[in-house]
Structure formats: C-alpha cells, structure tokens
Amino acid sequence: MNAPDTPFSLDAAIAAAADALEPQVIAWRRDIHQNPELGNREVRTAKLVAEHLRRLGFDSVQEKVAHTGVVGVLKGGRPGPVVALRADMDALPVAEEVDVPFKSTVRTEWNGQQCGVMHACGHDAHTAILMGVAELLAGIRERIPGTVKFVFQPAEETPPVGEEGGAKMMVEQGALKNPDVGAIFGLHVTSIYPTGLIGYRSGPLLASADKFQVFVRGTQTHAAMPWRGIDPIVVGSQIVLGLQTIVSRRMNITQEPSVVTVGMFQGGVRNNIIPDEVKMEGTIRAFDEGQRDEIQEHVKRISEMIAQSGGAQAKVHIHRGYPVTVNHAGLTEWSVPTLARMAGEANVAVIDKVCGAEDFAYFQKEVPGFFYFLGCTARDRDASRAAPNHSPRFFVDEDCLKLGVKSLSALAVDWLAANAA
Ligand SMILES: [Zn+2]
Numbered sequence: 001m002n003a004p005d006t007p008f009s010l011d012a013a014i015a016a017a018a019d020a021l022e023p024q025v026i027a028w029r030r031d032i033h034q035n036p037e038l039g040n041r042e043v044r045t046a047k048l049v050a051e052h053l054r055r056l057g058f059d060s061v062q063e064k065v066a067h068t069g070v071v072g073v074l075k076g077g078r079p080g081p082v083v084a085l086r087a088d089m090d091a092l093p094v095a096e097e098v099d100v101p102f103k104s105t106v107r108t109e110w111n112g113q114q115c116g117v118m119h120a121c122g123h124d125a126h127t128a129i130l131m132g133v134a135e136l137l138a139g140i141r142e143r144i145p146g147t148v149k150f151v152f153q154p155a156e157e158t159p160p161v162g163e164e165g166g167a168k169m170m171v172e173q174g175a176l177k178n179p180d181v182g183a184i185f186g187l188h189v190t191s192i193y194p195t196g197l198i199g200y201r202s203g204p205l206l207a208s209a210d211k212f213q214v215f216v217r218g219t220q221t222h223a224a225m226p227w228r229g230i231d232p233i234v235v236g237s238q239i240v241l242g243l244q245t246i247v248s249r250r251m252n253i254t255q256e257p258s259v260v261t262v263g264m265f266q267g268g269v270r271n272n273i274i275p276d277e278v279k280m281e282g283t284i285r286a287f288d289e290g291q292r293d294e295i296q297e298h299v300k301r302i303s304e305m306i307a308q309s310g311g312a313q314a315k316v317h318i319h320r321g322y323p324v325t326v327n328h329a330g331l332t333e334w335s336v337p338t339l340a341r342m343a344g345e346a347n348v349a350v351i352d353k354v355c356g357a358e359d360f361a362y363f364q365k366e367v368p369g370f371f372y373f374l375g376c377t378a379r380d381r382d383a384s385r386a387a388p389n390h391s392p393r394f395f396v397d398e399d400c401l402k403l404g405v406k407s408l409s410a411l412a413v414d415w416l417a418a419n420a421a
C-alpha cells in the first residue's frame with residue numbers, strides 16, 4: 001500500500017491540471033455567459049453540467065434537484081469523508097452593456113415583465129470554475145481520500161414570485177445527505193478586488209436580507225381641509241423617520257452593523273386630495289440572527305404606534321429572506337494556509353463585511369461552511385471604479401478563473417486529507 005498523499009504532494013498536480021484546463025474553463029464560461037438563464041430556468045446550463053459530470057465518470061449525477069439543480073458525486077480512490085463544493089448557475093434580469101463577442105442578447109420574461117438576461121453577478125464564472133474543478137479532481141481521483149460532492153445550485157438570486165428554489169430547497173431535498181457532507185466550500189467573484197486576490201472573513205460575512213411592507217391607512221379627504229380626514233402621507237413620513245431610529249438608537253452597534261432602508265413610498269393621485277392609504281417597502285440587513293429578530297420587532301412596533309398616535313392604522317408584513325452568511329471560525333482558520341499556497345500569501349486578505357446576501361447561508365446552517373471572494377478586475381484597471389456585480393457593465397477578467405479552480409480543488413483535497421481517518 002502506498003502512503004497517503006500529503007496535501008502538498010497534490011499541489012503540483014493541481015497546478016498543472018489547472019493550467020491545462022484554463023482554456024476550456026474560459027470557453028465554458030463564455031458559452032454560459034452568452035446563454036444566460038434566470039432562476040429556476042437554468043435548463044440548458046444544468047444539462048451542460050450534468051453531461052460533463054457523466055462524461056467524467058462520476059459515481060452519480062442527480063438532476064432536477066430543486067427544479068434545475070445538479071448534484072454530482074465523485075468517489076476518490078481512498079476511503080475518507082465527504083466534502084461539498086457549490087456553484088450557483090442563475091443569471092439576472094439585466095440587459096448586458098459590455099461589448100464582448102460573447103455578449104448576451106437573450107431576452108425573456110421575469111415576473112410578468114419583458115427583460116434582458118445577463119450573468120451580471122458572475123455565476124457563469126462560478127459554474128465554469130466548478131466544471132473545471134470536476135474535471136481536475138476526476139483526473140486525480142485515485143489519489144483522493146474521500147468523496148467530493150458537486151452542488152450546482154439554481155436560483156441564488158431568488159426564484160420567480162410564487163416559486164420555491166435555491167439553496168434552501170436543495171437542502172430540503174437532501175443535497176447534503178447520502179452521502180452526508182462534512183463541510184462545504186463556495187466562492188464568489190467580485191469586481192471590487194483585483195484578479196489574483198482572495199478575500200475572506202471569519203464569522204458573519206454577508207448580511208441577512210428581509211423585506212418589509214408597511215400599509216398606512218388614513219381617511220381620504222380634500223387636501224384643503226385636512227382636519228376632516230387622517231393624512232397617511234404625513235403619518236407615513238413620520239414612520240420613515242421613526243424607522244431610522246432603530247439602528248441609530250436601539251441597536252448595539254458595537255456588536256454588529258445593520259441597515260434599515262425604506263426603498264419605496266407610494267401614495268396619492270393628485271395635489272388636492274389626501275389619500276386613504278400609503279404603501280412603503282424596505283429592506284433590513286443584519287449580521288446577527290438575534291439583532292435581525294429585534295429589528296423586525298422594532299419595525300413592527302414603531303410603524304404601528306406612530307400610526308396610532310396620528311389616528312391612522314399601520315399593517316406591517318415582514319418577509320424573511322436569506323439568513324446571515326456565517327463562515328465557520330475553525331474551518332475559516334483552517335482554510336487560510338491552503339488559500340495562501342494557491343494564491344500566494346500576499347494575495348489572501350481579510351475583507352470587510354458585505355451588506356449583500358447569499359443563500360450559501362442555508363448550507364452553512366447544516367454543515368460547517370466557508371465562503372470566500374475571488375477578485376475579478378484586471379490588475380491594470382482600477383478595481384475601486386469597476387462596475388459592481390449586478391451592473392449591466394459588470395465585467396469578469398477571465399484570468400481569475402484559474403485561481404478559482406485551483407483554490408476550490410485544493411480546499412477539497414486538503415480537507416479530505418486532513419479529516420480522513
Ligand atoms: Zn448577485
């Protein structure tokens with residue numbers, strides 16, 4: 001029997017294979033970029049992934065998980081635990097403005113509206129990277145001590161209205177079971193960091209995201225005689241200001257930051273009528289599940305009590321969205337040396353928290369998980385001025401893909417080696 005590989009002994013194999021696979025990964029990324037699909041509609045992308053995994057001789061390839069997800073299992077040649085790697089596959093209802101030969105011209109319907117479709121969050125890069133990792137690890141499978149589960153996830157940017165989907169649904173359908181996963185890794189490209197840089201953070205990394213709606217009911221009257229009715233516009237305005245005292249006056253900001261934003265305020269039809277009702281919508285972002293619940297309570301109470309004080313009535317609906325994305329402290333600390341070997345010590349940095357949300361959080365609620373950022377703005381450009389993710393001008397420097405392949409491959413192999421009995 002051969003002695004088991006130490007992680008370092010696979011570094012050379014990983015680096016050589018990542019070099020060789022780079023043109024193919026770029027080609028996949030361009031193909032997926034040119035053919036983007038919205039959440040729960042990733043039919044073509046899922047087929048591409050599933051056929052690729054089957055061609056590589058995977059032990060199992062399960063399709064239609066959470067509508068359009070694909071879960072592939074690759075057993076290594078040595079016994080050991082199970083690690084999962086995740087990529088999201090969905091695009092956004094954004095019309096692309098980047099002038100590349102593989103620009104998306106796809107148009108479709110989203111929640112009843114016509115729209116362009118673009119991989120404006122870089123999930124095309126994530127899918128191509130994980131396809132590359134699949135091929136790389138399949139090529140060295142005899143030397144892998146354990147099993148790698150590949151989770152290609154739909155609808156990270158939320159499914160269409162009225163549908164379920166995404167990571168939550170994949171977990172519910174057993175994506176992390178049979179074989180049972182011991183840890184999960186995932187990455188996200190970001191234009192705010194240069195190519196070659198990996199950004200990470202232990203503990204809370206991305207915020208929870210909850211939507212709230214406030215309906216303020218007054219009594220319609222002539223705008224010249226406000227005393228004859230109840231003005232929901234004035235009451236609603238007081239509520240907007242009241243909600244701004246939650247973070248500034250009620251939350252312990254030494255623990256975690258948070259955000260309460262009213263992003264929509266609708267009411268009234270003309271200058272000389274006080275309307276019956278106004279409607280507000282907003283978002284709550286938090287980095288602690290306790291604070292998240294507390295903020296929701298404050299939103300409800302402040303809206304209702306201010307309305308009551310003005311003689312109006314407020315109804316509050318809170319729609320809980322993604323939880324806080326929390327990197328497991330032990331796993332994060334453990335991952336850093338592997339990332340440093342792949343990216344170079346100087347290219348791995350602790351980054352600030354991000355107020356966006358990620359449904360990778362649902363996987364992390366089940367098993368220890370580590371999620372990190374991969375810079376994707378070319379070194380000769382100013383990353384601080386690059387178009388952000390979700391912009392129609394979002395641009396991925398394809399030189400970043402190889403580090404994505406190497407880092408995920410090495411994390412998987414290292415974790416299996418470290419946790420093999
Ligand atoms: Zn996004």
Ligand SMILES: [Zn+2]
Pocket residue numbers: 121122123156188
């Ligand atoms: Zn994303």
